[in-house]
């Protein structure tokens with residue numbers, strides 16, 4: 499990490515999807531810079547593994563198993579975090595994902611599950627933590643979009659639509675919350691070599707995906723996490739309602755298709 503030691507000393511940071519991939523790497527990076535963290539996701543086991551790593555760095559970790567598709571569980575995540583730490587400085591809405599399927603074959607429930615996760619879940623978290631941040635008079639929210647938000651993406655209609663909506667939500671919230679001292683930004687990565695993405699990508703598409711990335715390789719978990727760390731820090735204090743794209747230039751080559759036939 500190129501950030502200065504102790505950068506987040508005294509900060510409390512809540513992260514969703516913190517048990518794996520980009521979320522876990524970000525939580526550990528922030529803890530290594532002094533932050534105490536509150537970790538959400540559906541699976542307690544992976545969250546506890548992240549918590550163990552955070553605690554080994556001498557920082558505190560609260561584990562709150564949460565399905566962000568459920569607004570009551572999200573409210574509990576926010577309340578438990580505030581009760582435990584007394585404040586939250588930064589919320590990182592990292593949890594998200596999708597499955598690859600042709601639009602015409604998506605079931606209503608499949609569409610709804612992905613929109614619920616990426617858009618509605620992100621909104622529930624922004625609302626629950628945003629209310630508390632506005633009350634405390636400061637805060638910083640970082641949402642997760644994906645490179646497909648701009649281009650569309652065959653095989654990912656549900657996710658691409660939801661990610662575009664997250665970008666727009668970020669801009670509205672940035673305007674609504676700024677007077678209360680809360681800024682809201684968004685990161686739009688891809689493709690990043692997380693286990694989740696490699697698992698989702700059909701193996702027949704691996705080489706083609708790499709060839710489409712101008713830098714000739716996928717991004718690393720650290721490369722995604724370091725942009726989130728930048729947005730979480732005061733180095734980005736005049737950024738509000740912004741989308742930071744971290745894709746090695748991939749979008750410049752147009753839409754990525756994830757369909758195999």
Ligand SMILES: CCC/C=C/C(=O)SCCNC(=O)CCNC(=O)[C@H](O)C(C)(C)COP(=O)([O-])OP(=O)([O-])OC[C@H]1O[C@@H](n2cnc3c(N)ncnc32)[C@H](O)[C@@H]1OP(=O)([O-])[O-]
Nearest residue numbers: 594595596597605607608611612615644688689694695698
């Ligand atoms: C360029 C890079 C772009 C981005 C990369 C990344 O994001 S990398 C990150 C990669 N990481 C991730 O993506 C991780 C997060 N992703 C997930 O957890 C899942 O993809 C999820 C969002 C669908 C939730 O799943 P869940 O099990 O909790 O869902 P549920 O039980 O509530 O079911 C709801 C409906 O969805 C249907 N359905 C579900 N799976 C499939 C499938 N494979 N096939 C077809 N359909 C599927 C299921 O059948 C049901 O419909 P039905 O039968 O009732 O009509």
Ligand SMILES: NC(=O)C1=CN([C@@H]2O[C@H](COP(=O)(O)OP(=O)(O)OC[C@H]3O[C@@H](n4cnc5c(N)ncnc54)[C@H](OP(=O)(O)O)[C@@H]3O)[C@@H](O)[C@H]2O)C=CC1
Nearest residue numbers: 515518519520540541566593594595644688689690692694
């Ligand atoms: N890797 C890439 O190329 C890209 C990734 N992204 C996005 O970055 C984020 C992190 O992805 P990445 O690390 O790659 O992949 P992962 O699959 O490792 O991360 C997804 C995380 O979201 C959590 N999650 C999924 N559903 C829910 C839910 N309903 N409630 C709470 N948590 C949930 C998962 O935890 P659990 O299963 O325990 O709930 C998991 O920790 C995601 O939003 C992803 O879509 C965006 C663009 C590109």
